[in-house]
Each structure stands twice: as C-alpha cells, then as structure tokens.
Amino acid sequence: MSKIVESMYSIRMLDDLARKDTAIHKIHPAAKLLTTIAYLITVVSFGRYEISGLLPFVLYPMVIILLAELPAAQIFKRLLIIEPLIIGIGILNPLFDPRGWISFASIMIKSGLTVTACLILVSTTGLDKIAQALRTLRVPGVFVLQLILTFRYISLLTEELARMLRAYVMRAPLRKGVRLKDCGSFVGQLLLRTSDRAQRVYDSMKLRGFDGEYHSNGESRIAWRDVLFLISWSLFFIIARIHDIPAFLGLLLERVIG
Amino acid sequence: MSGQRIIEVSNLHFTYPDGHEAVKGISFTIYQGESVGIVGANGSGKSTLLSLITGVIFPDKGEVKVGDVAVTKKTLATVRQKLGMVFQDSDDQLFMTTVYDDVAFGPRNYKLDENEVKARVEEALDMVGIPHLIDRAPYKLSGGEKRAAAIASVLSMKPDVLIMDEPTSGLDPKSRRRFINVLKGFSHTKIITSHDLDMVMETCNRVIILKEGKAAADGTTLEILTNGELLDDCGLEVPLSMQKCPVCGTCKQGL
Numbered sequence: 001m002s003k004i005v006e007s008m009y010s011i012r013m014l015d016d017l018a019r020k021d022t023a024i025h026k027i028h029p030a031a032k033l034l035t036t037i038a039y040l041i042t043v044v045s046f047g048r049y050e051i052s053g054l055l056p057f058v059l060y061p062m063v064i065i066l067l068a069e070l071p072a073a074q075i076f077k078r079l080l081i082i083e084p085l086i087i088g089i090g091i092l093n094p095l096f097d098p099r100g101w102i103s104f105a106s107i108m109i110k111s112g113l114t115v116t117a118c119l120i121l122v123s124t125t126g127l128d129k130i131a132q133a134l135r136t137l138r139v140p141g142v143f144v145l146q147l148i149l150t151f152r153y154i155s156l157l158t159e160e161l162a163r164m165l166r167a168y169v170m171r172a173p174l175r176k177g178v179r180l181k182d183c184g185s186f187v188g189q190l191l192l193r194t195s196d197r198a199q200r201v202y203d204s205m206k207l208r209g210f211d212g213e214y215h216s217n218g219e220s221r222i223a224w225r226d227v228l229f230l231i232s233w234s235l236f237f238i239i240a241r242i243h244d245i246p247a248f249l250g251l252l253l254e255r256v257i258g
Numbered sequence: 259m260s261g262q263r264i265i266e267v268s269n270l271h272f273t274y275p276d277g278h279e280a281v282k283g284i285s286f287t288i289y290q291g292e293s294v295g296i297v298g299a300n301g302s303g304k305s306t307l308l309s310l311i312t313g314v315i316f317p318d319k320g321e322v323k324v325g326d327v328a329v330t331k332k333t334l335a336t337v338r339q340k341l342g343m344v345f346q347d348s349d350d351q352l353f354m355t356t357v358y359d360d361v362a363f364g365p366r367n368y369k370l371d372e373n374e375v376k377a378r379v380e381e382a383l384d385m386v387g388i389p390h391l392i393d394r395a396p397y398k399l400s401g402g403e404k405r406a407a408a409i410a411s412v413l414s415m416k417p418d419v420l421i422m423d424e425p426t427s428g429l430d431p432k433s434r435r436r437f438i439n440v441l442k443g444f445s446h447t448k449i450i451t452s453h454d455l456d457m458v459m460e461t462c463n464r465v466i467i468l469k470e471g472k473a474a475a476d477g478t479t480l481e482i483l484t485n486g487e488l489l490d491d492c493g494l495e496v497p498l499s500m501q502k503c504p505v506c507g508t509c510k511q512g513l
Binding site for chain 2: 012016018201203209210
C-alpha cells in the first residue's frame, strides 16, 4: 500500500522538479531533447569492450544535475530500480566470453548513463514540454498524444489502485497482499474503474475543445542560448567519442611527472 | 419568459446499451440569464441529461438545441464553446501539471494567442478567488480549491452557459458557502444539478424535478421547493432552511 503511494509521489516528483526555474530548465525543450538523443547515440555507439572512453560521459549528467539543482540521490534511487533488469541482461556475459566481465561492466555503465540522461531530461523539462518539442520536430501528433496520455494514465492507475488496496486491506487486516483468489476480480475491477475514469477525463477534455492536438505552454522560440547548448554538448560528445580523453590525460600526466 | 432562448430540449429519449431507459421524453427551454436547478433522486436521469445537453452522448429520439444550433456530431465544436461543464469530481477535470495549464487548456484548444490565454487564465482565477494558486499542482490543492480551479477551467473559455454536476458535493461548510457566493456573482446562464437543495434555493430561480427519467415538475424555486408533497413523491425533501426549527418549532422569518 505505502509502496503504491510512494510510487505515486515519485511520478509526481518528476513533474514537480520540472517546474523549477534554473538556467537548465529555461533551455528550449527541443534543444534538450536533441542533446539527450545525441548523448544516447554516442554512448550506445561504444564497442562492448571500451570502458575508459565512456568515462568522460559522466560529465554531462553531473553538470546538468548540478546546474538544474536536481536531488542527485533521488535520481540515482530511480536508476537503481532498473539495475536488476540490466544485471539480468548482462550477467551471462562473463560465463560465455573470456572478456565477459569487461563487456558486463560496459553494459552497466552504458545503461546507467543513458537512463540517468533520460531521467534528467524529464525532470528538467517535463513531459508536456517534451511532447511540445516532439511536435516541433515534426513527430506525428498521434504518437505524441499516446505518450502524454499514457503518462497521465499511470497516475490515474496508481491513484485508483491505492484506493482499492486501502478498501481491501481495511477488510483483510491480517493479510499482507491481495489473495491470489481475489486477484482476478481485483485486476478486472481496476481495469474497469480506470477506463471509466479515463473516459470521464477524456470527456472533460473534449468538452473544452480538445481535438486530438495537444497544445501546451504556447510555442516558445529557440534562442541562441539553446543552439549553443546543443552544439557545445554535441561537440563534446563527438570529441569524447573520437578521442579517448582519459587515455590522453593519463599520457599527459605521465609526461609531466616523467 | 423573457430573454433569448439559450437551450431548448425537446422530447428527449435515451436508453443505455444495457437496456436501461434513463431519459423518457424530457422537454424544457432555458432562457438567457436563468439559473436552473435540476434536482431528483439518485438514478432519476440528471447526469444522463447533462451528457445529452453537452453532446457526450446523443439522444435516441428528440433534440437538444444550443442557441439556434442543434447538438449533432458536426456542430459539437461550436456548441461546446458555448457550454462550460464543471464535473462532479474535480479530479476528472484537472489533469495538467499546473493550475495555469489546466485553466489554459480550453483557450489553447481554441487556438487563442498566448497573451490572450494568459489574460483569460488570470481573469478566471480572479473570478473564483484563487489567483494565488496559479502555479500550484492541481493534485496538491484542497477539495474546495480544486472545485474553484475546475470552475475557472471552464470560465476561461467564456461560455454562455455554465453547467454544473453536483457542485457542492464533498465541500466543507466554509468552502460550500464561498462557492455559493462566487456562483451568485456570475451573470452566466446556469444549469445546476444537485441534491443540495439549500444551495439550489440560494442560487437558482427555477427548478426542474426529474423522476424516473421524466420531468415531474418545472417552476419557480420557491413554488417547487416548498411543495413537500411533490418533493416527497420524487424522493426528495423540503430544504433544511425551509423546515421548521427543531427547537422552537417555528419557521424562519422572511421565508
């Protein structure tokens, strides 16, 4: 029960963070989205045994978290949630591949970096504005709408689930969870209740002139600052991809000491 | 009745897919500036009637006209711009991340420019007395504040008619009083469905009683809500403010 309520708050936390007003939050959503995409592509493009080259990419999330005043602990907590999944994917590598531990580490680092980048994007931009950015980039409205409504449906689902669980627990105080026997009708009820509720929300949208196109916060213009943000980070990603910066720094240090 | 005809409902029939006949031949006309309370027991057809007026569902027989326009699939966009519907559960109506975005949702859908949208949002929030909540997240508001935000979200569309489904349900006494005062300040034509007959008494000048999908009575508020026999027959009772004092057994002065 409390876990459900907790996850409800954690979804809303991303929305709350997105409403902050830092230099990073002010950057145009499209610039942030493109920068994130560039980041994801370069990180993923590293070979399975290249680890040292990935290290400079820690800089991007670190800088953004600091500048956007995001609670680093909360972001990393969310990152940990998906780690078991990643471990599941990579754990067999050391068994079949003599250099498996390296490729396993590379998977862990890559997933950590990419998921953090996405969490940062959502918590500095907000899903509404990401949707707006996607529309600016000419992504078809239907897909964008799906994304937005799915995101909204999650909170609706958790709210309804929390309500039903409360009613259940109050009448079954000795049980820890929902009995397997009751699960079928429980899940069925949840589906019916949330779809009813979603229908009402949709009605209220239609009654206010909703025609399938999602208009959020007006159309803000892209400024030089936004272009600079995109170009400078992209340049950094490209340089870090082509040159092995940690190896170069190591070499430099060796010479200085030598 | 003077004034321009705003809503005309004629011989409306509606049956749900499961065979439940919810509305059986309701007819009435609402004129500009009227405040009409639609009351009736649970399951008497109030919510179905509101859905039919707003074009969420369409009648099997009969017609709804808003102004001179019949409510059909083709005219929905025009019709809905004139109708502002406040839902019973404010959570159904508030789904954006800030109060501002929620109130701006309607105007933005009608493609107004962002300055006009901003002006309308501020005006609507002023009208319901919550300008300070403009940047708050709707789910963090109290019940009364949510109701006010939901009303603002339709006021921003500058509707001709305000339609409210159970607007005082779930409000604490102070919030309810505040809401009634706000409502009295509006010059809009209003349609209010409610079980809160005291609120209807204060805010409406005309009352329509529904009973089993039909209009059982239609008249001035005072005439209808003082008719104990009629109300009892329709599963209602005389408003508390009209009942005798439980201590001294007399009626309130001035009523």
